[in-house]
Amino acid sequence: MRIPPLLHPAPGKDGSRRFALSLQAGRTAILPGKTTPTWGFNGTFLGPTLRATRGDKVRMTVRNRLPETSTVHWHGVRLPAVMDGGPHQPVASGATWTPHWTLDQPAATAWYHPHPHGETAQHVYNGLAGMFILDDDTRPELPADYGVDDIPLILQDKKFDEDNAFTGRVLKGTFGILGDHVLVNGTFDPHLKVTTDHVRLRILNGSNARMYNLSFADRRTFHAVATDGGLLPAPVPVEELALTPGERAEVVVAFEPGERVVLRTVDNGVDIAEGDLDIIRFVAAPKLKPSPAPPATLSGPDPITPAADARVRHFVLNGHDAINGEPMDMTRIDEVVPAGAVEIWEVENHVYSHNFHIHEVAFRVLSVGDGKPAAYAQGRKDTVFVPGKSKVRLAVRFGTATDPKWPYMYHCHILRHEDSGMMGQFVLVEPGTERTVSRTLKAPHH
Numbered sequence: 001m002r003i004p005p006l007l008h009p010a011p012g013k014d015g016s017r018r019f020a021l022s023l024q025a026g027r028t029a030i031l032p033g034k035t036t037p038t039w040g041f042n043g044t045f046l047g048p049t050l051r052a053t054r055g056d057k058v059r060m061t062v063r064n065r066l067p068e069t070s071t072v073h074w075h076g077v078r079l080p081a082v083m084d085g086g087p088h089q090p091v092a093s094g095a096t097w098t099p100h101w102t103l104d105q106p107a108a109t110a111w112y113h114p115h116p117h118g119e120t121a122q123h124v125y126n127g128l129a130g131m132f133i134l135d136d137d138t139r140p141e142l143p144a145d146y147g148v149d150d151i152p153l154i155l156q157d158k159k160f161d162e163d164n165a166f167t168g169r170v171l172k173g174t175f176g177i178l179g180d181h182v183l184v185n186g187t188f189d190p191h192l193k194v195t196t197d198h199v200r201l202r203i204l205n206g207s208n209a210r211m212y213n214l215s216f217a218d219r220r221t222f223h224a225v226a227t228d229g230g231l232l233p234a235p236v237p238v239e240e241l242a243l244t245p246g247e248r249a250e251v252v253v254a255f256e257p258g259e260r261v262v263l264r265t266v267d268n269g270v271d272i273a274e275g276d277l278d279i280i281r282f283v284a285a286p287k288l289k290p291s292p293a294p295p296a297t298l299s300g301p302d303p304i305t306p307a308a309d310a311r312v313r314h315f316v317l318n319g320h321d322a323i324n325g326e327p328m329d330m331t332r333i334d335e336v337v338p339a340g341a342v343e344i345w346e347v348e349n350h351v352y353s354h355n356f357h358i359h360e361v362a363f364r365v366l367s368v369g370d371g372k373p374a375a376y377a378q379g380r381k382d383t384v385f386v387p388g389k390s391k392v393r394l395a396v397r398f399g400t401a402t403d404p405k406w407p408y409m410y411h412c413h414i415l416r417h418e419d420s421g422m423m424g425q426f427v428l429v430e431p432g433t434e435r436t437v438s439r440t441l442k443a444p445h446h
Contacts, residue, residue, distance in 0.1 A: 001190035001280065003147045004130065004154075008051040016057040016100070019050055021072065023091075023114075023128065024065040030188050031181075034164040039066065039126035041112075045186045047130025049152055050112070052103050054136040059100040064091040069116060070123055072097070075246060076110030076228055076382050077132065078360055078399050081406035081427070086359065087117035087330065088406065105362075106230040106301045106380070107136040109202045109248045111154075117330060121170035121208055121415035125177060127186070129154060129206045138299035141292040142225060142252065143200035149291040150200045151192065155243075155279065156183050157210045174320065174352060175209040175272055176416030182265070184280050191281040194255050196291035199282075200225070201251050205243040208415040210265075211273040211353070211385070215240045216253075217262040223294045226250035229362040229380025231300035236376040244272070244355040246383040246413035249376070252294045255284040271388070272353045272414070300379055304342060304364040304395045311343045315410075315424075317386065318350045320417045323410075327421030333407055333439045334424035338431035339400045347384075348391040354417065357383040358396065359408040360428075366393040383413055404429050404437045 009017050026044030027035040041047025052058055062072050069092045073085035082089070083099035091097045110132040114123035131152045143149035157179030159168040168177045184190045205212055216222070216239075223235040228248050241249055255261075263279045313335065316324050326334070337343070344366070347356045362380040365373040369390040372378070386392050404427050411423030429437050 002185045005048045007048045016059045020061045022063045045127045050132045062097040070114045073115035078105045080401040108230040143291045149196040177208040194284040197288040198291040212265040213242045213268045222253040224376035227379035231298040232379040233300045235294035244385045306395045321421040328423040331441045335426035336434045339428045345394045349386040354386045354412045357413040358410045363394040363396040
């Protein structure tokens with residue numbers, strides 16, 4: 001299996017870590033035979049793993065060498081709206097974008113991907129995605145040697161035509177693409193040579209629509225240690241773990257010398273999880289080096305707890321192209337939120353499967369339908385599955401970077417739905433000024 005290269009530049013004289021990303025087209029050997037036309041960052045397919053630490057000044061140089069406009073959104077990273085990389089920060093073909101911010105959030109596994117309005121599904125499907133590892137000073141005893149016992153797994157499903165080109169219509173049907181080939185870090189039918197007795201897997205669902213309901217073929221127990229927004233309070237033993245598009249999880253798996261086992265996605269009856277598919281085969285060496293087992297407790301951040309009188313906002317997902325009956329409008333501000341607030345957002349789904357992602361924030365899932373979320377999903381998150389004909393309640397903590405003119409997004413992260421208009425916009429403002437903020441942008445920033 002291919003391991004994405006690690007970009008972890010040393011701080012410069014000004015204390016900044018400087019990253020350079022180039023969006024480009026090329027061809028990649030994926031299936032036997034002909035190469036596949038693909039897009040990537042700093043290469044032909046996917047992108048390098050970025051790494052930075054809380055407190056770092058981060059400076060990005062993003063060059064677009066594609067034949068069309070795109071963007072780069074830092075999914076799961078908390079930063080000012082003007083640096084967010086959503087549809088209001090387009091990078092034209094041949095242009096360069098230089099966002100910068102100071103990293104200030106707990107350790108987590110984030111990622112980066114395009115977010116052009118109406119084109120996100122195709123750009124991600126072409127191959128534009130990469131992982132972004134955020135560290136902090138809390139260093140629990142977990143496997144931490146990147147590429148050895150700390151392994152990124154970017155999961156994407158594809159369809160191929162007879163010439164090995166990606167096929168399928170990303171904006172057709174209920175969900176767009178549900179592929180029959182699963183790639184891991186851009187590798188088809190991968191295997192990983194295991195050299196340690198415990199391995200930490202940072203799993204990213206980078207697919208357009210598919211839910212991965214992950215389990216090992218031998219039904220072994222493994223331990224979830226982190227969700228989208230960081231570490232859990234304690235490891236959670238699981239036999240299955242489900243991720244919808246945009247969600248991440250970190251797990252630790254124990255191995256015995258010489259064993260072989262397959263990680264699979266198992267059809268659980270959900271419409272976006274159809275089919276049982278093998279994902280990756282682990283092949284353990286005859287002798288394994290010691291690596292940390294999950295400790296009894298972890299250093300996850302405190303739970304997000306709303307006040308008894310917290311503001312409650314309601315969102316209805318009906319069909320695939322609107323929220324609260326309104327399709328996305330780049331000139332309309334849907335919600336105005338006071339900076340630093342903790343609110344309750346209720347997301348009600350009247351139809352088939354959706355999920356819900358909020359830029360900039362961290363949230364805790366309070367309930368799914370009439371019950372609690374799975375134990376492994378009770379940490380800080382930014383993306384959540386909203387099952388068909390159900391409601392989820394979220395305790396949402398907002399950041400403090402105010403800007404009444406540059407919005408953040410909230411949307412379904414099934415990319416066919418996002419591109420079709422199931423998205424809204426909010427701004428963060430100084431508390432007490434909410435009523436004075438314009439709900440209209442004169443024109444899209446691009």
